[in-house]
Amino acid sequence: MAEPGEQLPEEVLALIFRHLPLPDRAAAARVCKAWAATATCSAVWHDTSISCDCELEGMLPPYLSGCLDHVQNLRLEFEPSRKSSRRAATELLTALTGRTPGLRGLCLECRGEKPLFDAGRDVLDAVHALCGAARALRHLDLRRLPFSLDDALVLQVADGCPELRSLFLDNRTLVGSVGPGSVLELLQACPFLRALGLHLASLSRTALEALAAPERAPFEFLALRCACPEDARAPPLPDETWAALSRRHPGLEVELELEPVLPAESVTRVLQPAVPVAALRLSLSGDTVGPVRFAARHYAATLRALEVRAAASAELDAALEELAARCAGLREVHCFCVVRPSVLHAFRARCPRLRSYTLKLTREPHPWRPTLVA
Known part of the structure; x- marks a missing residue:
């Protein structure tokens, strides 16, 4: 009788084993020598x-x-x-x-x-x-x-990981403990970094200037989370610095996530016209209509995804319709409140690249599932 490992080529077995949970991989390794060799090979792990x-x-x-x-x-x-x-x-x-x-x-x-x-x-x-x-x-x-992530960890990454390409520190914490100085050291030590996620308070003008340096490798993605008191107190970064960064890296996409901790005056500091915002996630305790209208008027060329968590209102519906009319490149829109039918029609008619949306016309049990566009 042929051994089990002889019934399938090794590359096929490896493709199967790589999808197994650990106990099943261990069990497969005990079947025979051929399976044991495949279950412990690099292609599986x-x-x-x-x-x-x-x-x-x-x-x-x-x-x-x-x-x-x-x-x-x-x-x-x-x-x-x-x-x-x-x-x-x-x-x-x-x-x-x-x-x-x-x-x-x-x-x-x-x-x-x-x-x-x-x-x-x-x-x-x-x-x-x-x-x-x-x-x-x-x-x-x-x-x-x-x-809470801290400067010591970021400095260790800067010292120990010179080949770093992406680093995401924008976690859900109530305290921002990563200072701008350690982020600048990270950028200087990791010249190939092309994607970075931070709390807003960790970013500085000097860091943006370092990213825009002529010798810098292409930088593609910046995620900024505004969710702790330090973020609310962060000073605005100059529009001219953002503009220089966009010129240096024309493909740069920025993701902004604004949480309830941000007061209205902080929101106006964060939403700057020169930032190439590709994804905007709004979960504010105050005005949401203003930020949606701002996005419609200033991020029309770059915005690809919008997420809104707010109370339903006629003003919000009108702002969403304006955004649909201006942001033809949108691929996703998710609004976690009931909207009027004209909002759904506006996005379906005005955004030809739309791939998924959460736009409910009546209240439904949560969690709300997005609708995929064929």
């Missing part, structure tokens, strides 16, 4: 997603630890309120430190609730150590970590 909630019970030694050298892009999920889950996450990050050839990409995602007064030092210390040894790291995404 190059891009890996791991959930610490259900997959790492007793998995790290010996099966997983023998495959870590092959992991180049890792998406790691854990639940900070569960000790076993966060312990597994920190152990895995520690085990990855100093591996050869090492990680190229790391994305951390927290699930569930964060315990009160939890600074996440165990997880952040593990990330800090990994960044100090991961010289080949190119992509680091910490947007879904609920802990």
